Amino acid sequence: MLVALEPYVQFALKAMAREATYRFEVFTSIGSLAVRVYLLRVVWVALYARNAAPHGVELHAIITYSAVALLMGMILDIDQTSLLHDKLHDGSIVVDFMKPISVPFYLFADGTGEVLFHAALIVPSLALALLIVHIDVPSVTVFGAFIVSFFLAYFVGFFLNFTLNCIAFWTLEISAVQLMLTWVTDLLGGGIVPLLFFPAGIQQAIVALPFASMFSTPLLIYIGEIKPEQYAQYMGLQLLWIAVLAVVATVIWRAGARRVIVQGG
Amino acid sequence: MPIIETRALRKTFRSVVRGEGLGGAIGALFSREYEEKVAVEDVSMSVEQGEVVGYIGPNGAGKSTTIKMLTGILVPTSGSIEVAGIVPHEKRRQNARNIGVVFGQRSQLYWDLPLRESFELLRAIYRVPRDRYNENLAHFVEILDLDRFMATPVRQLSLGERMRGDFAAALLHDPKIVYLDEPTIGLDVVAKEAIRTFIADINKRLGTTVILTTHDLADVERLCKRIVLIDEGTVIYDGKLERLRDEYGIHRTLVVHFKDPQPDFTLAGVEIEHREPPIVWLRFDRRATTAEALIRRVTERYAITDVAIVEPEMEDIVRRLYREGYAKPPAHVPEA
Numbered sequence: 001m002l003v004a005l006e007p008y009v010q011f012a013l014k015a016m017a018r019e020a021t022y023r024f025e026v027f028t029s030i031g032s033l034a035v036r037v038y039l040l041r042v043v044w045v046a047l048y049a050r051n052a053a054p055h056g057v058e059l060h061a062i063i064t065y066s067a068v069a070l071l072m073g074m075i076l077d078i079d080q081t082s083l084l085h086d087k088l089h090d091g092s093i094v095v096d097f098m099k100p101i102s103v104p105f106y107l108f109a110d111g112t113g114e115v116l117f118h119a120a121l122i123v124p125s126l127a128l129a130l131l132i133v134h135i136d137v138p139s140v141t142v143f144g145a146f147i148v149s150f151f152l153a154y155f156v157g158f159f160l161n162f163t164l165n166c167i168a169f170w171t172l173e174i175s176a177v178q179l180m181l182t183w184v185t186d187l188l189g190g191g192i193v194p195l196l197f198f199p200a201g202i203q204q205a206i207v208a209l210p211f212a213s214m215f216s217t218p219l220l221i222y223i224g225e226i227k228p229e230q231y232a233q234y235m236g237l238q239l240l241w242i243a244v245l246a247v248v249a250t251v252i253w254r255a256g257a258r259r260v261i262v263q264g265g
Numbered sequence: 266m267p268i269i270e271t272r273a274l275r276k277t278f279r280s281v282v283r284g285e286g287l288g289g290a291i292g293a294l295f296s297r298e299y300e301e302k303v304a305v306e307d308v309s310m311s312v313e314q315g316e317v318v319g320y321i322g323p324n325g326a327g328k329s330t331t332i333k334m335l336t337g338i339l340v341p342t343s344g345s346i347e348v349a350g351i352v353p354h355e356k357r358r359q360n361a362r363n364i365g366v367v368f369g370q371r372s373q374l375y376w377d378l379p380l381r382e383s384f385e386l387l388r389a390i391y392r393v394p395r396d397r398y399n400e401n402l403a404h405f406v407e408i409l410d411l412d413r414f415m416a417t418p419v420r421q422l423s424l425g426e427r428m429r430g431d432f433a434a435a436l437l438h439d440p441k442i443v444y445l446d447e448p449t450i451g452l453d454v455v456a457k458e459a460i461r462t463f464i465a466d467i468n469k470r471l472g473t474t475v476i477l478t479t480h481d482l483a484d485v486e487r488l489c490k491r492i493v494l495i496d497e498g499t500v501i502y503d504g505k506l507e508r509l510r511d512e513y514g515i516h517r518t519l520v521v522h523f524k525d526p527q528p529d530f531t532l533a534g535v536e537i538e539h540r541e542p543p544i545v546w547l548r549f550d551r552r553a554t555t556a557e558a559l560i561r562r563v564t565e566r567y568a569i570t571d572v573a574i575v576e577p578e579m580e581d582i583v584r585r586l587y588r589e590g591y592a593k594p595p596a597h598v599p600e601a
């Protein structure tokens with residue numbers, strides 16, 4: 001069993017090593033995070049100076065929400081399976097099919113390695129953010145729930161990205177759709193503004209979409225807007241989306257792989 | 266028992282018929298009209314363990330499609346195929362352990378990683394025992410001279426260096442069979458020679474079966490005793506290289522330098538291949554006449570300064586075959 005897993009552990013490790021070779025990107029990603037944290041603080045302070053706290057979300061809570069959202073984005077905004085799209089684009093997927101490996105599992109391992117490298121950057125980024133803003137620290141229980149929910153959010157994102165990248169089996173090019181997905185997840189997922197601030201009618205619909213499972217749920221747990229008695233309901237929805245998206249991803253992957261194998265790409 | 270056996274292998278692709286220009290492209294989004302394209306029409310061949318077979322043919326003849334079916338990443342439309350006792354497309358991953366593949370135009374090395382780390386990754390993928398891995402790697406490093414760039418990221422390697430790396434990568438797990446798809450394309454003479462020596466060495470030392478597709482017939486002449494010629498998806502010749510040369514290379518060329526320009530020179534029964542006064546290239550059938558007789562006939566009437574006999578190049582033979590087809594006996598399996 002361990003021997004069977006070794007290649008995938010290696011894929012993940014190599015992906016980390018690969019990410020580390022782009023040193024400039026590392027510094028810019030930490031630096032740009034600090035700038036964004038600062039800008040969001042300015043915006044929220046200005047907005048709160050003239051308006052009453054909407055839905056009872058205090059200034060310190062909204063700043064915490066925004067800062068944690070940006071830190072989460074360091075992981076959730078990564079397209080872990082962009083490798084698939086690159087490989088379909090230049091045709092090198094063929095080489096992977098000639099190896100004794102499961103190609104989707106390889107893509108997952110590679111993406112995980114990439115994500116783990118970026119996860120390590122959260123620590124210095126957080127330190128830098130703390131110089132600019134105050135971030136509320138929740139109780140251990142709440143923080144634990146947040147971590148679990150964040151973990152689920154990661155899988156929702158993984159299957160969304162994977163499905164999206166599979167589209168390249170047919171179109172080869174997906175950057176436009178990808179850009180749209182990033183905007184949609186940020187906006188409808190609650191990465192920019194809490195979904196609580198949306199008009200009630202729309203809110204109901206948006207919360208049911210998979211995007212809310214990415215940013216909104218873990219963040220609302222963090223700032224205490226989702227209470228412990230609601231955890232099961234919200235995380236259940238996250239799990240449901242993982243299951244649905246996993247099925248969709250599997251179906252579209254099989255159709256795509258079949259296209260390569262039967263149609264020759 | 267042959268290690269590779271295909272019978273009446275056939276592969277057709279379905280592609281969407283689309284009209285011209287933007288209108289056609291948009292139309293193709295809605296209407297689905299398909300046409301069948303035959304990539305491989307009928308390929309039957311059997312290869313014994315330890316053979317080095319040159320699989321050659323013009324562009325679009327179906328070589329790559331055949332190789333893809335042998336590696337298990339393409340499912341044949343019909344016909345049967347067996348590689349080391351396995352039907353490749355049914356057990357792709359099991360088949361993958363038996364084979365090594367090198368594409369001249371596509372690397373299996375990991376672009377951003379140092380060469381050494383790509384090898385390490387392949388060790389894990391193929392589960393090569395550590396001591397076997399160390400032994401193989403040491404050997405490849407020595408004969409392919411990889412030492413200087415083992416720590417260099419693959420994207421910074423020259424084509425020649427990358428190809429040498431790719432050869433080592435394809436052979437680290439001691440595959441029984443290697444498929445080489447134009448492995449010397451774009452390489453300089455020295456690098457080509459290094460690669461050819463390497464192929465000959467692993468075939469001799471390990472008994473590795475080699476299927477080599479190439480456009481460089483010097484590769485074939487140097488490495489392959491047997492060639493399989495394919496054109497329009499069909500095998501047009503399968504047999505010894507020498508036999509092809511003997512049967513098809515029946516023409517020689519006599520190059521005659523005349524003392525004076527002879528722009529109107531002709532000789533009964535002999536084809537003038539080319540003329541550049543005062544030089545004339547005479548193409549003759551070596552079964553019908555001899556070079557000696559021909560020289561005598563020319564010198565009886567003209568003063569000449571020099572003659573030379575040109576043996577047919579393999580390339581010319583193959584070019585004629587593509588053009589005229591192999592009209593001789595039908596393709597047959599060589600004596601084992």
